Amino acid sequence: MIQADFTNAHTDLTDPALIARVADIHKRLHHHPDFMCGWVKYPFQVSDAEISEIAEAAQKVREKCSVFIVIGIGGSYLGTIAGVNLLRPPFDEGGTMGNPRIIFAGHHLSSEYYNHLMTVLEDPAEEICVCMVSKSGSTTEPKVIYAIIKEALRKRYGDKLSERITIITDFNQGYLQKEAQDNHIRCFEIPSDIGGRYSVLTAVGLFPLAVAGIDIHAIIGGARQAASVFMEPRLEYNDCYQYAATRYLQSAAGKRMEIFEVYEGNLLYFTEWLRQLFAESECKDGKGLFPAAMQMTTDLHSLGQFLQEGRQDFIETILFVENIEDKIKIPAGVAGNCTSLHCLNDIIRHSVCKAHQKNNTPNILLKISEFSAFTFGELVYFFEKACAMSCYLTGVDPFNQPGVESYKTELKESINSMINSIP
Numbered sequence: 001m002i003q004a005d006f007t008n009a010h011t012d013l014t015d016p017a018l019i020a021r022v023a024d025i026h027k028r029l030h031h032h033p034d035f036m037c038g039w040v041k042y043p044f045q046v047s048d049a050e051i052s053e054i055a056e057a058a059q060k061v062r063e064k065c066s067v068f069i070v071i072g073i074g075g076s077y078l079g080t081i082a083g084v085n086l087l088r089p090p091f092d093e094g095g096t097m098g099n100p101r102i103i104f105a106g107h108h109l110s111s112e113y114y115n116h117l118m119t120v121l122e123d124p125a126e127e128i129c130v131c132m133v134s135k136s137g138s139t140t141e142p143k144v145i146y147a148i149i150k151e152a153l154r155k156r157y158g159d160k161l162s163e164r165i166t167i168i169t170d171f172n173q174g175y176l177q178k179e180a181q182d183n184h185i186r187c188f189e190i191p192s193d194i195g196g197r198y199s200v201l202t203a204v205g206l207f208p209l210a211v212a213g214i215d216i217h218a219i220i221g222g223a224r225q226a227a228s229v230f231m232e233p234r235l236e237y238n239d240c241y242q243y244a245a246t247r248y249l250q251s252a253a254g255k256r257m258e259i260f261e262v263y264e265g266n267l268l269y270f271t272e273w274l275r276q277l278f279a280e281s282e283c284k285d286g287k288g289l290f291p292a293a294m295q296m297t298t299d300l301h302s303l304g305q306f307l308q309e310g311r312q313d314f315i316e317t318i319l320f321v322e323n324i325e326d327k328i329k330i331p332a333g334v335a336g337n338c339t340s341l342h343c344l345n346d347i348i349r350h351s352v353c354k355a356h357q358k359n360n361t362p363n364i365l366l367k368i369s370e371f372s373a374f375t376f377g378e379l380v381y382f383f384e385k386a387c388a389m390s391c392y393l394t395g396v397d398p399f400n401q402p403g404v405e406s407y408k409t410e411l412k413e414s415i416n417s418m419i420n421s422i423p
């Protein structure tokens, strides 16, 4: 469950014009959907049988490998890495047949990284499976890394390589569905009306997360719960829309940045996904809040200085997990009268909040009931919907990313002109 607390948000959400706009945008999202609004209803549209099919395919992959490589970038990998880091215990990296280690690739082009990856691929002690995720099937980084990894693995697995690959793509774009058909590779579809950063709850996230051993029925259960709770059109009763409206009002009032602050290390990758979701959706036409992230309490001893005394043009959105198994006790006298680690974490959160209130820094507190696949599904849906609402309030299209596309176009032109210049 997600509970929002706007006590320190310093915004007035009672303006009738704002309430009416939110209700209108709600209708736009639900009843006259823009083409890319497939994700709004997807948790209800995807059947339990389809999720079971993904889970069964993932189980077969789990049994076949000790290393599972997820190739993708942006929306095609950030939700998965967020889920893996949130839901796998911190010191359990897997690495055995039946519980593979998850390695990400195609999300950058660091030769140093891939030099090391090659040694893993060549290690006879490891059994490798690969998942190539690309909605467009044309993004350079994953396309190049997929080709490199395939070539390396073909030396090991020959004709049997296809059995070790899974492709996830939009059937109406790019070359990957054909690649799957021609080579008898298992392939899952990304619905055409769901964009990259809104696709975590489709096979894009579900399949690799299931290979990581995560209960994907529970993820969809959480998403369905959030979809029901946040279907409420009235701003007053909808925490998701209140969060969106608060961000929008703060941005309109001159704030330039939203800092996501997490008090659990395994939420850090979730903030990476949030950074992409909000930056690509909202930051256009010179508008939007720059999304930043901080891990508490670590960053209190570095960036905390900025929060307290730097330029006050940000809002803080705090993600705090309430119920954590609190079995570690602090020896008496070390932290005053506080003997519970989780309680101390919470006391620090309160203290930070109090200190920042001296500057009147707006903050929004999002309390998450616990770490679970269910709450992961809830969180993803909550933020997707809040982001879309926020963008429409701001007056930008939540579903395009012209800034990202312009670099992709430049890159393709540069590569092609290099190829043409080879004698």
Ligand code: PA5
Binding pocket: 073, 074, 075, 076, 133, 134, 135, 136, 137, 138, 139, 142, 195, 196, 197, 198, 280, 401, 404
């Ligand atoms: O949200 C988006 O659409 C982008 O961030 C994409 O996910 C990213 O550029 C990768 O694109 P693709 O999945 O087509 O390779």
